[in-house]
Amino acid sequence: MNLTVLGVGLIGGSLGLAARQRLGAEVTGWDRDPAVLDRAVSVGAIDRGAATLAEAVADAEIVVVAAPVGALPDAVGAALAAAGPDAVVTDVGSVKHPVVAAHGGDERFIGGHPLAGAEVAGVEHARVDLFDDATWYLTPTRASGGLLFERLHRLLTALGARPQAIDADVHDRVLAAVSHLPHVLANVLVAQTAAALGNEETIPSTGPSFRDATRVAGANPPMWADIYHANREALAVQLDEAIGRLSRVRAILDDPAELEAWQGAVSEERRRLLEAGLVGGSTRELRVAVPNTPGVVAEVALTLGRAGINIADMALSPSPDNRNGVIALWCHAEQTERAADLVRGLGYPVTT
């Protein structure tokens, strides 16, 4: 199979690496920065770099465009113009309707969005297993060629991903709610706290809840500005809704019973979302009260590891003095009780 990757960064490079190692694909790369291509060859992400986009695409059966969201309509257009009549062209952008609106009428184009990534960018961090078990949205249209869709779907499955077809507009609405709005709210929280504190010398030890709520604030400005802008219609709807909800909370601040009903309803909704697997699969949370000293986290992790219990996620919330704290652990639901027993056996109180 001839696979071409346009834009050889973490995503494009990992795709090339996996296609070469697992499928024996012949992978050609092209990048706006030619220096990237040498690195990509040296880490095994591509077989060769092409001098021009047209040369890279000429003989490809599958072309993956890994460009920034805002550049996708043009980049995919260039790929389609250069690609042969039997090639399938896809992309990996996290907003889908602009590129689908531009090229969804071409039977060779099928939009895509893998839910995978890492904190580290660049082809030097490419990983052969980056897409293992990852949801990979595909946004075919009625114009999309059936055989081309099958070819792309088969590639992704063979790479270890789970392709899932979704309407481009539904995709963008859902991602606006679960990803783009949370980034905006984190930003608002940081900006507002900075303004509220001003030059106060009294800076409270807010602990990990503030850190948790603002972890993604200000992430990668060019990339996120691009995403907000590309998904501005769906994000505007979410912003209007958030403004409406905040206004309604403001209107019940005088009413303790209403406030408690609201807080309780959210508590139930959060439980339902967690159970639905939205926030990380069928995991359940354990909370362990521990002294926050070197070795305790290791002791808990080792004890669970020895029992074959994997920790899907964890967060250590220290007390203000950093000496005590609570470890929140997420384990697979069916292992939770066993994990709780093991941790209690170490002498730490556990709530589930």
Added chain:
Amino acid sequence: MNLTVLGVGLIGGSLGLAARQRLGAEVTGWDRDPAVLDRAVSVGAIDRGAATLAEAVADAEIVVVAAPVGALPDAVGAALAAAGPDAVVTDVGSVKHPVVAAHGGDERFIGGHPLAGAEVAGVEHARVDLFDDATWYLTPTRASGGLLFERLHRLLTALGARPQAIDADVHDRVLAAVSHLPHVLANVLVAQTAAALGNEETIPSTGPSFRDATRVAGANPPMWADIYHANREALAVQLDEAIGRLSRVRAILDDPAELEAWQGAVSEERRRLLEAGLVGGSTRELRVAVPNTPGVVAEVALTLGRAGINIADMALSPSPDNRNGVIALWCHAEQTERAADLVRGLGYPVTT
């Protein structure tokens, strides 16, 4: 010293435990639920339970009222009515102006708020070291007796806490920004996501960023409704400001350059807040790319532990397949470089 604790839960019980063990204080307890008093005696949190509030307070030198925020004005009033002329009465509520407005004119009352707590409630989880190095806000007024303030301050210091005087209104404004607003925003995010998903079968693997942003959503409905209501004036200001900021973001969604400038400004503000120690003291963040298998977290934690490097906070962000991920570690700033070298020595890429 005769210390009386009114409301013997986690906070009141830990206070009694520490005062008895560290200062040899004679601690009397009273609780609306008399059954709590037996448990409190059995875990060593109090010397004896009193049958009535008046009896509990009669001979006390220091009275600590650990009641819900909404009940504080009445509870503190009852304590002041029963206490002798030389007693000092304080509280531990997380909103200060209502109780200070009600009783700040009595020289015997000094409001308080320890920044300490745990996920687990009840006197059975009382810990002698709960307040070690914890900021403990005190809100004296011009009416407060100087000797009484000194007595309370000395008690808190002797218990291991760091008392810090602050104006009640400033306290409430700051906490509205860094604590109460984040809880409201987490709630909005959960409610809105639940609404957006509706009955969609396609539930995306949003990963840990959504979980982080919504960890506190729906927490303890009676307690948080009480806090929102008690701090409704400052919280209304924060809500109005958040609504304004969201409206301004909405207005620049058509302008990529403005969006990027905004995202970049937040990025800088977050960095400044982190450096100011707001979110956990003088720590710095390391990001480590790892396979997410049992034993890896332990290996990293043990390696740092052996070198005497404590992990102030950590968060493991798994990839959608839970096989790979990034460990974010916060270590004391001066140990960061050493920690990064040690982790790189294990073969994992680190960014700081």
